[in-house]
Amino acid sequence: MSQQARRSPRRTEALSRERIVEAAVGMLDAAGEGGLTFRALTERLATGPGAIYWHVANKGELLAAATDAVVAAALAAEPEGASPRDRIRALALGLFDAVDAHNWVAAQLSASSWQVTTPRIFEGVGRHVSAMGVPREQWFTVTSVVVQYILGAAAQNAANAQVLGPGADRGEFLAKVSTAWEELDPDDYSFTRTVAQQMREHDDRQQFLDGIDLVLAGITAVHPPAG
Amino acid sequence: MSQQARRSPRRTEALSRERIVEAAVGMLDAAGEGGLTFRALTERLATGPGAIYWHVANKGELLAAATDAVVAAALAAEPEGASPRDRIRALALGLFDAVDAHNWVAAQLSASSWQVTTPRIFEGVGRHVSAMGVPREQWFTVTSVVVQYILGAAAQNAANAQVLGPGADRGEFLAKVSTAWEELDPDDYSFTRTVAQQMREHDDRQQFLDGIDLVLAGITAVHPPAG
DNA sequence: ACTTCCTTGGAACGCCATTCCAGAGAGGCT
DNA sequence: AGCCTCTCTGGAATGGCGTTCCAAGGAAGT
Numbered sequence: 001m002s003q004q005a006r007r008s009p010r011r012t013e014a015l016s017r018e019r020i021v022e023a024a025v026g027m028l029d030a031a032g033e034g035g036l037t038f039r040a041l042t043e044r045l046a047t048g049p050g051a052i053y054w055h056v057a058n059k060g061e062l063l064a065a066a067t068d069a070v071v072a073a074a075l076a077a078e079p080e081g082a083s084p085r086d087r088i089r090a091l092a093l094g095l096f097d098a099v100d101a102h103n104w105v106a107a108q109l110s111a112s113s114w115q116v117t118t119p120r121i122f123e124g125v126g127r128h129v130s131a132m133g134v135p136r137e138q139w140f141t142v143t144s145v146v147v148q149y150i151l152g153a154a155a156q157n158a159a160n161a162q163v164l165g166p167g168a169d170r171g172e173f174l175a176k177v178s179t180a181w182e183e184l185d186p187d188d189y190s191f192t193r194t195v196a197q198q199m200r201e202h203d204d205r206q207q208f209l210d211g212i213d214l215v216l217a218g219i220t221a222v223h224p225p226a227g
Numbered sequence: 228m229s230q231q232a233r234r235s236p237r238r239t240e241a242l243s244r245e246r247i248v249e250a251a252v253g254m255l256d257a258a259g260e261g262g263l264t265f266r267a268l269t270e271r272l273a274t275g276p277g278a279i280y281w282h283v284a285n286k287g288e289l290l291a292a293a294t295d296a297v298v299a300a301a302l303a304a305e306p307e308g309a310s311p312r313d314r315i316r317a318l319a320l321g322l323f324d325a326v327d328a329h330n331w332v333a334a335q336l337s338a339s340s341w342q343v344t345t346p347r348i349f350e351g352v353g354r355h356v357s358a359m360g361v362p363r364e365q366w367f368t369v370t371s372v373v374v375q376y377i378l379g380a381a382a383q384n385a386a387n388a389q390v391l392g393p394g395a396d397r398g399e400f401l402a403k404v405s406t407a408w409e410e411l412d413p414d415d416y417s418f419t420r421t422v423a424q425q426m427r428e429h430d431d432r433q434q435f436l437d438g439i440d441l442v443l444a445g446i447t448a449v450h451p452p453a454g
Numbered sequence: 455a456c457t458t459c460c461t462t463g464g465a466a467c468g469c470c471a472t473t474c475c476a477g478a479g480a481g482g483c484t
Numbered sequence: 485a486g487c488c489t490c491t492c493t494g495g496a497a498t499g500g501c502g503t504t505c506c507a508a509g510g511a512a513g514t
Contacts, residue, residue: 015492038471048494049472055492059471110333110382114390119408119419126418139418140425145376145438152379153372155337163341181346191353191366192346198367211372218445242462265502275463276503282461286502 015047017055017065024066028104032162036063060112067108068117074098075124084131085216091124092150092212096205099154106158109151122147132216133225142219149215153208160204174200242274244282244292251293255331259389263290287339294335295344301325302351311358312443318351319377319439323432326381333385336378349374359443360452369446376442380435387431401427 013019023044027036038049038059045052056062074097079090099105109117126143134142164173178200181192240246250271254263265276265286272279283289301324306317326332336344353370361369391400405427408419 037469039469042494048496050474050495051493053472106337107334110337110386112386112390114386119411119416123416123419126422130418137425140422140429141434141437142441143418143422144434145380145441148380148383148438149372149376149442150379151383152377153375155382156375156378159337159339159341163339184346189346189350191357191370192350195353195367195370198364202367207368207371210368211375214369214372214445214449215376215442216445217448218441218443221444221448222441264500266500269463275465277464277505278462280503 015045015051015055020045020052020055021062021065021069024062025069025102028066029102033104033107063108064112064116067105067113068120070098070102070105071095071109071117071120075120079124079128084128088125088128088146088216089209089212091128092146093205093209095121095150096154096157096208099158100161100204103158103161106155110155118147121150125150129219132219132223134219134223138223142223146215146219149211153211157204157208174202242272242278242282247272247279247282248289248292248296251289252296252329255293256329260331260334263293290335291339291343294332294340295347297325297329297332298322298336298344298347302347306351306355311355315352315355315359315373315443316436316439318355319373320432320436322348322377323381323384323435326385327388327431330385330388333378333382337382345374348377352377356446359446359450361446361450365450369450373442373446376438380438384431384435401429 020041023041024036027040027044036059038052041052042048056065074094075091077094079087079094081087081090099109122143125146126139129143129146130136130139164170178196181189181196181199184193186193247268250268251263254267254271263286265279268279269275283292301321302318304321306314306321308314308317326336349370352373353366356370356373357363357366391397405423408416408423408426411420413420
């Protein structure tokens with residue numbers, strides 16, 4: 001199909017899959033999911049659709065490649081920390097921050113990327129899970145749970161950020177949602193009403209870390225290190 | 228804007244928001260995310276686009292309404308079980324099965340539906356969390372974690388089902404992915420390779436329940452009922 | 455009967471992903 | 485040198501999509 005290799009330089013930098021993916025990430029970051037169109041991409045790269053389609057099969061593949069680029073970068077930094085738990089925390093937080101910075105990634109992680117991107121995350125988490133003393137025959141299950149939580153929380157967080165928009169005030173947004181919760185029907189939403197205030201004051205990142213700790217506590221409770 | 232009410236019957240059943248949403252759910256179930264188009268919808272309802280747009284603002288709102296209809300139905304059955312834990316399990320499993328049956332829902336839950344659908348789920352989970360003896364000031368955080376895990380796991384599961392397609396053999400699919408994992412680079416994917424066999428034999432539903440139990444164990448570990 | 459206004463469906467618009475194709479330009483061959 | 489080949493390009497064209505506009509249908513109120 002493709003692979004351009006040894007070729008002398010041109011007036012403009014030669015087109016390549018790498019350069020296309022890079023441009024795609026930039027456009028997605030700037031304008032969100034709907035900001036990536038082949039029209040805009042051809043303009044940005046000063047070329048035509050045919051040139052792009054030579055390097056990339058279709059939009060889905062481009063989206064998957066862009067997602068993989070972001071995740072790979074987030075996973076590139078070796079997680080610091082002495083214990084496996086600390087390393088899981090660091091890895092999870094890195095992923096969370098990456099999804100927060102590129103919030104179009106969330107939708108992709110729950111979609112096409114199973115082929116390449118998810119194994120990457122799975123491997124990173126799994127190594128530390130196995131180091132935690134979880135019995136071997138539970139490795140797959142436990143690792144899956146951790147990955148599912150990380151991706152679920154990151155996706156949820158990105159969804160909130162998306163309805164917000166790039167320039168909006170976060171505190172104002174939380175206050176608005178909190179007020180909306182307080183005005184729900186007391187019969188149907190008694191619980192939600194009572195936590196409306198906590199929701200107003202919460203910090204997304206801290207809550208995510210609390211969630212990781214809770215899952216990790218669950219792992220040690222179900223699979224004690226000594227057993 | 229809308230609300231049609233007292234009107235005598237016609238040759239064909241009168242159009243209504245309810246009937247449109249119902250048709251949309253049917254089309255999404257039958258043909259997936261891409262199966263819902265206004266063109267096909269007008270044909271199925273034997274009408275024109277203008278008629279539909281009179282009842283529904285745009286496609287996003289229609290998708291949100293369809294999602295809410297599915298989730299509301301899944302949450303309608305009062306969860307059985309004596310303990311709060313059992314009720315959380317029942318509620319979570321109901322949601323998981325609903326997303327599995329309508330796997331286009333997953334993408335929506337991580338998107339627009341924050342306004343209506345997520346509070347519904349949040350309330351259902353939160354009531355049982357508060358009954359578990361979690362300290363009041365942790366209700367929001369703990370409930371969020373549980374909801375995030377449920378949605379994350381359901382989304383992940385639906386994503387797998389989606390690449391599979393309606394008629395494909397599940398065992399065959401697992402075998403194929405498992406084999407692909409076994410052929411990964413041993414240096415980069417040592418962990419993933421060792422659990423490839425477990426992945427081949429796992430059961431999605433059972434693993435989801437194990438995950439719920441793990442999270443619940445984490446809750447009691449961090450917030451002991453007596454404390 | 456006449457007016458009003460909710461409701462309908464067809465025609466048209468602009469944008470999108472994708473396909474097709476004529477050809478530019480660099481190596482390799484003779 | 486000339487020619488051929490094969491990679492790579494970009495412009496034009498296609499079909500499908502969400503959405504808008506609007507002329508009219510038809511029951512309710514007078």
